[in-house]
Each structure stands twice: as C-alpha cells, then as structure tokens.
Amino acid sequence: MGPTSIANLKRKDLFQTKGYINAQWIHSQSGKTFDVINPATLEKIATVPEMGAAETAQAVEAAHVSFQSFKKTTARERARLLRKWNDLILENIDDLALILTLENGKPLAEAKGEVAYAASFLEWFAGEAERTHGEVVPVANPKQRILTFKQPLGVAACLAPWNFPIAMITRKVGAALAAGCTTVWKPAGETPLSCLAQAVLAEQAGFPMGAINVVTTLDLVAEVGMELCTNKFVKKLSFTGSTRVGKLLAEQCAGSLKKLSLELGGNSPFIVFDDAKIETAVEACILAKFRNSGQTCVTANRIMVQAGIYDQFAEALAKRIQQLKVGDGTEEGVFIGPLTHERAVDKAMCHINDAKAHGGQIMLGGSPLDLNGKKGYFLQPTVIKNMSREMLTTREETFAPVVGLYRFNTEEEAIELANDCEVGLGGFIITESIPRSWRVTEALEVGMVGVNLGLLSACESPFGGIKESGYGREGGRQGIQEYLALKSMLINVDN
Numbered sequence: 001m002g003p004t005s006i007a008n009l010k011r012k013d014l015f016q017t018k019g020y021i022n023a024q025w026i027h028s029q030s031g032k033t034f035d036v037i038n039p040a041t042l043e044k045i046a047t048v049p050e051m052g053a054a055e056t057a058q059a060v061e062a063a064h065v066s067f068q069s070f071k072k073t074t075a076r077e078r079a080r081l082l083r084k085w086n087d088l089i090l091e092n093i094d095d096l097a098l099i100l101t102l103e104n105g106k107p108l109a110e111a112k113g114e115v116a117y118a119a120s121f122l123e124w125f126a127g128e129a130e131r132t133h134g135e136v137v138p139v140a141n142p143k144q145r146i147l148t149f150k151q152p153l154g155v156a157a158c159l160a161p162w163n164f165p166i167a168m169i170t171r172k173v174g175a176a177l178a179a180g181c182t183t184v185w186k187p188a189g190e191t192p193l194s195c196l197a198q199a200v201l202a203e204q205a206g207f208p209m210g211a212i213n214v215v216t217t218l219d220l221v222a223e224v225g226m227e228l229c230t231n232k233f234v235k236k237l238s239f240t241g242s243t244r245v246g247k248l249l250a251e252q253c254a255g256s257l258k259k260l261s262l263e264l265g266g267n268s269p270f271i272v273f274d275d276a277k278i279e280t281a282v283e284a285c286i287l288a289k290f291r292n293s294g295q296t297c298v299t300a301n302r303i304m305v306q307a308g309i310y311d312q313f314a315e316a317l318a319k320r321i322q323q324l325k326v327g328d329g330t331e332e333g334v335f336i337g338p339l340t341h342e343r344a345v346d347k348a349m350c351h352i353n354d355a356k357a358h359g360g361q362i363m364l365g366g367s368p369l370d371l372n373g374k375k376g377y378f379l380q381p382t383v384i385k386n387m388s389r390e391m392l393t394t395r396e397e398t399f400a401p402v403v404g405l406y407r408f409n410t411e412e413e414a415i416e417l418a419n420d421c422e423v424g425l426g427g428f429i430i431t432e433s434i435p436r437s438w439r440v441t442e443a444l445e446v447g448m449v450g451v452n453l454g455l456l457s458a459c460e461s462p463f464g465g466i467k468e469s470g471y472g473r474e475g476g477r478q479g480i481q482e483y484l485a486l487k488s489m490l491i492n493v494d495n
C-alpha cells in the first residue's frame with residue numbers, strides 16, 4: 001500500500017500549519033483558524049491560521065524591506081537560488097505530491113506530475129533571469145545616446161488557486177524572484193499546505209528573510225485581497241481564479257494603478273473534425289477533460305464534434321472513460337479523484353440536469369458517485385449527447401468530469417460556436433489537416449490552442465488568455481517581463 005496520510009511523509013517538517021512572514025512561522029493575531037479538509041474522505045488534515053489585513057500588511061512590509069537588498073542581487077545569484085529550490089522540490093517530490101493529493105484530491109501520479117511541472121518553472125526562470133536584456137536605441141540626435149534596461153517592480157502579490165496549488169505558485173513566484181521582486185503568497189484556503197511546504201524548501205534554498213511570505217486565509221479572503229490591492233508597497237499582483245474575482249481585484253487595484261496579471265476563467269472548445277484520427281481525439285479528450293477531475297481553467301468544456309464522426313467518437317470516448325478508475329487519489333490506479341468542493345458537485349449536477357431538461361441524452365454517468373460509503377465529493381464521469389446552445393454548459397465552465405458533446409456540420413459553424421463566448425483562454429483542435437489546423441487556430445478567439453493533443457501546459461510556452469479570460473502571460477519568455485519595469489537612459493555625449 002502507498003502513502004495515505006500526513007503520517008507517511010518522509011520529511012515531517014514539510015507539514016507546516018502556520019503562516020510564514022519575515023522568515024517566522026506565525027499564528028494569526030486573532031488566534032482564529034480554519035480547517036483543511038481531504039475532499040476524498042472529508043476528514044480534517046490540518047488547522048491553519050485565519051489571517052486578515054493586519055498580517056497581510058505585515059507580510060507586505062517584510063517583503064518591502066527585503067526588496068531593498070534583494071533588488072541589488074545579480075541575476076546569476078537569483079538563478080542559483082531558483083535552481084537550488086528546483087532541486088529541493090524534485091528531491092521531495094513524493095512528500096509534496098502526497099500533501100497535494102490529500103488537500104486537493106488529485107491522484108498521486110497526477111500530483112507528482114504537478115510537482116514536476118511546478119519545479120520546471122523554477123529551472124525555466126533561472127535561465128530567464130539572465131536574459132532580461134535592454135537595448136541600445138539608434139538616436140536621431142547625434143549628441144545623445146539612448147539605452148534601456150529593466151528593473152524589478154517591487155513587492156509582488158501572488159494569489160494562487162486551489163486546482164494547481166503548487167505549480168501556480170512557482171509559475172508566478174519563480175518569475176517574480178528571477179526578476180528581483182520579493183513576494184507575498186496567498187494560497188487558496190482549500191489548499192494552503194502544499195504552498196507552506198514549498199516555503200520550507202524555498203527557505204532551505206537560501207532566499208533571504210522577507211523575500212517569501214505566506215498569508216493563509218479562508219473566510220477573510222476578501223479582506224486580505226483588499227489589503228494586497230490597496231497597499232502602496234505592492235507593485236504587482238498576479239491572480240489565477242475566476243473572472244468574477246479577477247474583475248473585483250482589477251477594480252481594487254485601479255486606485256494605485258498596480259500592474260496586474262489575470263489568468264481567469266475559460267470555456268475551452270474542443271473541436272473534433274471529420275478527418276481526425278479517433279484514437280488521437282479520444283486520448284486528447286481524456287486529458288483535456290479529466291485532468292484534475294475536469295477542474296482546470298483550460299479544461300475542454302464544449303466538446304464539438306463534426307457530424308460525420310460524431311457517433312463513432314461518442315461511442316469510443318464512452319468506452320474509454322469506462323476504463324478510468326474513480327476514487328481516493330492515494331489509491332493505486334485511480335485516474336479521477338474527487339472534486340475539491342461540495343459546491344462543485346452541486347454545480348455539475350445543475351449542468352447535467354439542465355442538459356437533460358433541454359434534450360441532452362446521458363450516455364454515461366450523470367450522478368454523484370457513492371464509493372462504498374466514502375464521504376468524498378465524487379461524481380460519476382459523465383458523457384452527454386445532443387448538447388445544444390441554450391444549455392448552461394455552453395456559457396459556463398462546468399469544472400467537473402462531465403463531457404457534453406455538441407454536433408456541428410461545417411468548419412465555419414464550429415468557429416462561430418467556439419467564439420460565441422465572453423472568455424477566451426484555451427482551445428483544442430483535432431484534425432489531420434495542416435492547413436485546417438492553421439486556419440482554425442488563427443480564427444479561434446483564445447490565448448492558446450492545442451492541436452492533436454489535450455494539454456496546453458509547458459513552462460516554456462506563454463500561458464494566458466484574451467477577452468474575459470484576463471491579460472498577462474505566465475511562463476514562456478514573457479512570464480518574467482510581467483515583474484519588470486523598463487527604464488530608458490538618455491545620455492549627453494557632447495562634452
């Protein structure tokens with residue numbers, strides 16, 4: 001049997017249950033706490049401090065003081081720290097994955113994948129730290145010389161979601177630290193433990209006092225968010241989460257014109273054309289739909305299939321899904337874990353019932369899953385045929401292992417349906433035609449397109465959206481630029 005509880009951690013010190021401010025593990029000033037729950041069993045894993053505006057201001061102050069010296073470190077020094085942190089994460093991959101599975105629910109193998117993905121951002125930004133060149137600008141006035149260079153913005157607030165609590169921290173914080181910013185991390189209330197474990201390793205890697213601070217909160221999240229958005233020392237805020245909260249943060253940051261990166265909700269079209277290979281389409285769909293139990297911002301939400309291949313694809317997909325084991329992520333062979341929240345099950349059931357009421361035909365699943373009396377938030381993997389535009393899933397992310405199959409006839413119709421949407425994060429195309437893959441990629445109103453695959457995540461590829469999916473890019477060459485300010489220097493050479 002594999003590890004199933006915190007007691008199985010090899011490094012016990014990775015299990016931290018306090019906030020981390022100015023290199024101290026601290027409690028909330030009020031003494032208030034909240035519980036972290038395992039969504040597979042509904043058992044309590046830990047109790048952590050409920051911090052508010054006061055502790056947040058303290059964390060920002062510590063980061064601001066630390067910035068005064070950290071900004072003077074060389075890019076190479078910062079790169080070394082990031083590489084050391086990367087190595088420590090990989091050395092402790094089993095423990096980090098276990099903590100992640102226990103608080104988020106994703107299966108252990110997938111959790112290990114997230115830890116490796118998280119580490120890859122540190123290695124990537126260690127390289128990028130030294131590649132933030134400025135330029136020498138050709139001048140119109142021969143008595144002048146002009147050059148540009150880049151400097152870190154200051155304190156960066158990094159607000160991470162519960163669906164990728166480890167990787168979304170390093171995608172933000174790796175870029176911020178590489179640029180020379182200091183950081184305040186605000187993990188989601190559901191998943192603070194993997195974030196706190198990362199802080200242990202970052203401290204061990206040698207980041208200086210105050211460069212890393214973690215504020216834990218659940219019920220006081222609005223208060224913490226307001227402090228981060230209005231505190232004058234915070235110069236950059238990066239958020240991954242819902243479009244609703246992203247808009248609120250943008251409004252709150254407007255007063256001090258903070259630089260923002262917003263990676264918000266999606267509603268990814270997954271378009272299978274008649275010329276697709278069925279096996280490629282099925283495997284890509286499994287990944288795009290069932291990764292993290294359907295709870296990623298780029299999860300395939302509207303599965304659109306051309307009429308000539310519709311029934312064949314639906315049958316093959318349903319057959320393949322029946323082979324996927326659902327259960328507690330610590331159990332061997334589990335591919336689909338629980339949803340992270342009770343309200344996620346409610347939302348999925350609302351979408352399923354709405355589809356049924358509008359003529360959707362359930363091919364598979366369609367109900368919460370009773371796993372031999374296990375209390376967790378499990379849902380049967382579900383496939384629904386005959387989806388139509390008026391259904392809720394057309395407009396909203398279902399964020400659950402529910403496949404809704406829409407039928408289309410022409411490429412134009414597919415593009416029109418895909419773009420009839422307020423958000424634009426990811427999209428997928430399955431086709432054997434190279435010209436079509438170009439045409440459709442160019443026509444889709446999204447920030448990222450996957451062709452003949454079901455995963456858009458790679459540290460070297462810029463991640464982000466357009467429309468109401470937000471702005472800014474994480475990862476890639478662009479990720480570090482979000483934490484830098486460009487300065488021009490104009491020199492009189494006529495003396």
Ligand code: SIN
Nearest residue numbers: 164240296297298457
């Ligand atoms: C997300 O869901 O926000 C991130 C997914 C990813 O990086 O793959």
